[in-house]
Amino acid sequence: MLESEVVLSPFEQAELKLLDNLQQASCEDVFAQLGIHFCEKQQRFLYRVFLPNALAVKLEASGSSLDFQRFEQSALFHLWLDDNSLPANQQLVVQYADNCVAYLDCYRFPSTLDVNAMYLFCEGTLAHAHRHLGAHPMEIENTLGTRFCVWAPNAKTVSVVGDFNYWNAQCHVMRKHPACGVWELFIPNVQQGNCYKYSILTQTNERVEKADPYAFQMQLPPHTASVVNGLKEPSLPHQTAPLLHDINQPISIYEVHLGSWRRHQDGSYLSYQEIAQQLIPYVQSLGFTHVQLMPVSEYPFDGSWGYQPVGMFSPSSRFGSAQDFADFIDAIKSAGLGVIADWVPAHFPSDSYGLAYFDGSHLYEHADRRQGFHPDWQTHIYNYDRAEVRSFLLSNAMFWVQHFQLDGLRVDAVASMLYLDYSREDGEWVPNCYGGRENLGAISLLQHINQHLYHEVKPLVMVAEESTAWPGVTQMTTTGGLGFGYKWNMGWMNDTLAYMTKDPVHRKYHHHNMTFAMVYAFSENFILPLSHDEVVHGKGSMIGKMPGDNWQKHANLRAYYAFMWAHPGKKLLFMGSEFAQWSEWNHQQSLDWHLLQYDDHQQIQSLVKTLNGVYHQHEALYQDGLKDKGFQWLDSHNADQSILAFARFSKALQQTIVCISHFTPVVHHDVCIGVPFAGEYQLILNTDDKRFGGSNVTPGDVLKAIDTPFNGFPCYIKINVAPLATYYLKHLAQQ
Template structure:
């Protein structure tokens, strides 16, 4: 029989002061059989007893240690505690009688910083442990003296549930019986200097309170009934470079508002958003960050709960409803992912255990002046693991089809937006952030390796080489890169008065110099319609008719240009005012035929793009593009051919960016015969003047532009025309 060890009075005092770093060495059962002694803590109890096999064993108060009770409880079976105070009595399980949940493999992977399924070890997990239902809590805080779970189940009292330290891993854990779905909690941490830290939300928590409240919420994320197998099995074909990819970017809180201006729910979006995007012909929905964030004005780009779908729209299972519905409709779902920085809010990751844990201690490496945010310490194995595992979490648990990584340039360069002396060079004296590069490469390798068929996209605003090149070929490993240069140049051009456009013709053609150096997406994103930049319609010069015609022609240029497509919500119907994240987009303007015409144009562009192989099969291949007339700056006309695979009819795209109709404008074509006018942005249904070529042109065997045939066209003012070779 093993006797219970003697416990010095100082250990009890440390417990009652909530300073003990090894509470399981004192609390709970010690010893075995008839020598078993139980020590329990309950500051609200006047008397405390242990109950086992129907027998009551009173525990005696420990002198000098308020709330601590101790006594013999023979046997080795389970017991629970019974407390009394006045006329009140209560019975609870003793969390300190339960053994650890994390196993040796978890401990090894956590210590090594290589736990790809980190969310299965850390966070709050509803489970049955040793035959008892409850929740297991685990958190990484290696420099803490003491970590406690506090919540609405223990009066937010850090003395009640200090956690078990798991050796050198820096992880603390505890199983709390009786705590389940919906419980609110935080971590109370005593820092290495003995100072109590602000209460922290769970870095791997699956749920949160409604902002501005910020406690974590226990969510059971197991057991969702997915019905998207058909999509998952075929999605690789939807993400290939040869596939049509047209993305509808959505800020869910302002896409639709419901009664009392509340944001649309995930469940409502599963019906309304999915059906709208499907009808519009887009192939993917890209959601601006939905991982939990405290400040609405950040649009989600300053997240704190990286593992929690924001409660603004519903619970984790309800978010799965949205993804599942999209997949069943044949739509992919891309999530904006933000590994570049995090906010300084007291309940977040900053100085999490009283030290610079997730971030750099040196502000020259660890602070973004542009955004007043903290930068991850990418060189720390556990932090790199945290980010990589988070990416895999969204792909695994929520069936996300891809991640669009925000602000990649800010990660790649140590001197990003910094003056001389405000940054720390790398080990070779350069500006490249080797550690961040490694995290991006590691994440892309893991994402594509564990979830074949997904895609990743980089918002990278510089000319960093090989962004969409595989890692084993020296690249960053992304599937696609946003073409920010194309976006900036073409928007500068289109907002000019047409009388001056001839002097800036190169802004529309320069993108073709590098168009095939990466797998590019052409983005007109939320960034182009905020902070005083106005709406897309507001950028256009001229009177009302010219503004709409300019925008129609620009979209025609964009959809005919090599590269995948992305358009931010509201721009598909030419919303008149700048995007406001606090209100829904201006659906009311669709009662105006000009706005409805724009919506119909974008819908038809999407369907033409998807249904016409020459417009997408070689989006990322220089063999799929050929200039017809890219140099007519005097008339501001651009014309080119798009080519698909063998047997796919060529498409000629002709854009006139002057407000003058041009008659008899001859362009070269690769073959004589009938060329169908598949789309004309000046069509009356789109709000145009119905000028054009009566549905088709007959190309003659008259050489022009280095091609064997040609046709004389009518080019409506401010228009784009698509001609498809009739091979019948």
């Protein structure tokens, strides 16, 4: 041995190895090294701290102080103690180059992770994972701080980095719970508003920074950090809106994209509070019962409209804080309106700070690209068979409806979840264990979520955007259904819009497009959706789809809207369509509100308001609207004149409304329509009325049925039909 060689003691050798691990933030069991531990050999307690950039450390307690010893001029300090019963008021005083600060050691606090909850989490049945995972301000041992928990079972180590530790992964390495793969750490003095991420060391020694999947708030894009946010308990529920779960209630939904409904003159977003102040009275004035919000969970790319979310538990910070969003929802419900929000459990984007390859492995997404990546949207697909992912999605649905007291969730892209071969060619998908194309994991998850939410949150309705003929979407899970309350009727929407875009001279050849939906209209509980998807990507606005000159376009739209409001199914209309905006929807700017200075746009808006009013006031238009006994065709075969007539009935036939729609630009005189009852029929709506911008052709205020059998009915009415118009007639003999 050379004289100059330094011989390290076993203790120093161990410290040197530990120092290397701490400097790399790769110490896999940091709680076994830092904090206070009993040393058998020394029969004393060793208190270690690792404080990057510190020059000296003192332990102060009860008016006295002890100096830590610094190891090799490093950030590792230790202190020998005779016992570990330190006073509650003890603290560390850390000397840096330019200041001296008090420091509370995070490694002296015990774990507070709920073992029973983590068992349920790993079973896929934990419905409140957000109460255990994520960042939660709390008090432990009379010390205020924040507890961080994250699921990353395949990580070597995980550190909390943030604006409270200079984003240094060395400072706050977390404790791992191997049984559940969760990492946990309580950090004193971290409080509401602090920004943070998780710095994850993968098995390939790559370090990645990830936002918190369970964060209640995120920074405003393009910034990507999570924000500590202790949400307040929700206020008492409001139940003044028509209940979605009651199929015999009138449900009329106004779909809104918060970022483009209205903006400031400089193009900046309104806040949640400003939206509430303007949106609520507007929706009320038009008679809608519910507001449906396009996705509100945080998303990085404006062009995704929210359908590629990263912060699944974070209301978008574009418009304010999570509490601002809660107040916004509370204001809507206090006004007697219901609220539905879009929910996106079908896929997530590949942003580096998001869920993709979260701990260096395919944690949230399916590992097989044929099942875990969506070719159309270039997004990742959740692994619905993984228990912890099921707990994540179940908890997320529960969070939105329970904490914010939403009346329902509209689940996006359900078809893409149900089919393994969705948008895939042969060889690009993997059959299930039975050789079929059904995604059994997604099916069972949707059933479980619906079943759990309906049991735990009342009243509530789940709505499916499901574009195929999958059977039993709105049937109960106990009978094999998916358990949704409603399904968007995409078939009705596609067929009727295809008809309406045709020149009237050709419509008689496409008459079936307006009648076919009644073949299956009562197979599910349907909502008729004229949604955002129909006014983008070159499809044209609702008024822009209509053929003819300016007057005919407006007349077509008036007749179509009235046909829709009388048709079986609940109603949904996307913002801007209620006043016939000419341009397609543009998410980057406000609606064209200036159009309301023109009569024809005011008149369409007035019609929508009137339709909602008539709909609410007449039980026949909504009672039994999802059952075949509430509907009867009066004339579905008059293709030559492009006339459709049907009757709507309330319960026990106490009220009857006749709807007659005509879709050519000419007047037809003395049209005979068979009706189910004798007596008088009063005109209660005429879309050709002058006040709606029509030509004011009227069939008269009251029509008397002629007591002669006609077209299979005991009597008929004779009516003059205006061009491109819809009439509602109420039978007066029934009260």
